[in-house]
Amino acid sequence: GQQLNQSPQSMFIQEGEDVSMNCTSSSIFNTWLWYKQDPGEGPVLLIALYKAGELTSNGRLTAQFGITRKDSFLNISASIPSDVGIYFCAGQIPRSGSARQLTFGSGTQLTVLP
Amino acid sequence: KAGVTQTPRYLIKTRGQQVTLSCSPISGHRSVSWYQQTPGQGLQFLFEYFSETQRNKGNFPGRFSGRQFSNSRSEMNVSTLELGDSALYLCASSLGLNEKLFFGSGTQLSVL
Numbered sequence: 001g002q003q004l005n006q007s008p009q010s011m012f013i014q015e016g017e018d019v020s021m022n023c024t025s026s027s028i029f030n031t032w033l034w035y036k037q038d039p040g041e042g043p044v045l046l047i048a049l050y051k052a053g054e055l056t057s058n059g060r061l062t063a064q065f066g067i068t069r070k071d072s073f074l075n076i077s078a079s080i081p082s083d084v085g086i087y088f089c090a091g092q093i094p095r096s097g098s099a100r101q102l103t104f105g106s107g108t109q110l111t112v113l114p
Numbered sequence: 115k116a117g118v119t120q121t122p123r124y125l126i127k128t129r130g131q132q133v134t135l136s137c138s139p140i141s142g143h144r145s146v147s148w149y150q151q152t153p154g155q156g157l158q159f160l161f162e163y164f165s166e167t168q169r170n171k172g173n174f175p176g177r178f179s180g181r182q183f184s185n186s187r188s189e190m191n192v193s194t195l196e197l198g199d200s201a202l203y204l205c206a207s208s209l210g211l212n213e214k215l216f217f218g219s220g221t222q223l224s225v226l
Contacts, residue, residue, distance in 0.1 A: 033214075042118070042204050042217030043157075088157065092212070100170065100212045102147075104157040 003027075006089050006105030013079055014113050021087060021108040022073040029091035032065050032072035037086045037107075046087075047074070079112050086110070116141065118207050118218035126224045132193040135221045139186050139207030145169075146188040147215060148180060151202040160203075163188055164211050192223075200225045 006023045013019050023032070031050055035043035047058050049065035049072060056063055062075045072091075076083055089105040119138040127133050139146050148160040159172035163182035180190045186207075192199055202222050206215040 035217075040219070040222075042206070042219050045214055045216065048214055100162065102159060102215070106156045 004089060004091055004103050004105040006108060008108060009106070010109040010111070012111045012113060015079060015081060017079055019076045019079055019083075019110065020073060021089075021110075022071060023089035023091070023105045024071040025091055025103075026070065027091070027093075028069040029093055030069075031092040032063070033090040033092065033102075034061075034063050034072070034074045035088045035090065037088065039085075043088055076110075079110075081112050081114065084110060084112050118205055118216055120203075120205050120218040120221050122221060123219065124222050124224075126226060127195050128226050129195055129197060131195050132191065133195060133223060135190045135192075135203055135205075135223075137188045137190070137205030137207075137218060139188070139205075140216055143207035143209055143216075144186050145208045145211055145213065146182055146186065147206045147208070148188070148190050149204040149206065150174070151204055151220070152200075157204070160190070162211070169211060195225045197225050199223065 004023050004025050033048050034046045036046050037043040047056050047063040052069045053067050054065040060077045086107045086109050088107050090102055092102045121136045145164045147162040150158045161168055161180050162170040166182045177193045182188045202220045204217050204220045206217045208215050
């Protein structure tokens with residue numbers, strides 16, 4: 001099955017810095033999704049990307065769908081303490097009969113130091 | 115609009131027991147998916163239901179089962195619990211198949 005390589009596994013940054021994380025796959029995806037998970041909560045959808053080359057922003061977050069459809073990156077600008085959490089990428093392809101196949105990356109643990 | 119609601123939030127069981135977890139999707143959402151999250155394996159897909167029918171299934175043993183009711187609410191059952199079943203079980207709903215997934219807060223299951 002599909003595997004997603006998400007990097008880095010963890011990051012420690014100073015408040016105000018920009019941060020970048022990415023996901024790569026050996027398979028092509030139709031959709032890339034980025035989620036954030038806080039401790040004790042479920043993942044929250046941040047950005048959804050549907051087209052190769054698409055660049056989408058959500059406030060201080062920017063994500064891109066790679067041209068090859070095998071990768072995606074997420075940038076966070078001017079980080080703040082509430083950005084702390086685990087960020088997951090997910091790649092999706094529809095399966096036959098319209099049932100989705102969604103694969104998650106292993107997550108990037110972000111720590112923002114004051 | 116209320117989000118995805120999962121009950122209970124925490125559960126402690128012993129090996130060999132069975133457990134049923136409940137999920138109420140966002141109003142109007144007809145698809146419900148279940149995921150298992152563990153530190154070692156990450157987020158693993160269990161199954162997805164749409165219109166009371168299982169549409170997709172992950173690679174889990176038959177001890178893991180689910181169902182969806184006519185009001186789109188869903189339950190997940192795990193029989194003959196094993197220590198390795200300890201995990202956060204997440205439910206996610208979407209308007210339809212291939213629509214954006216919205217997750218609940220999960221049920222933290224501990225098997226002793």
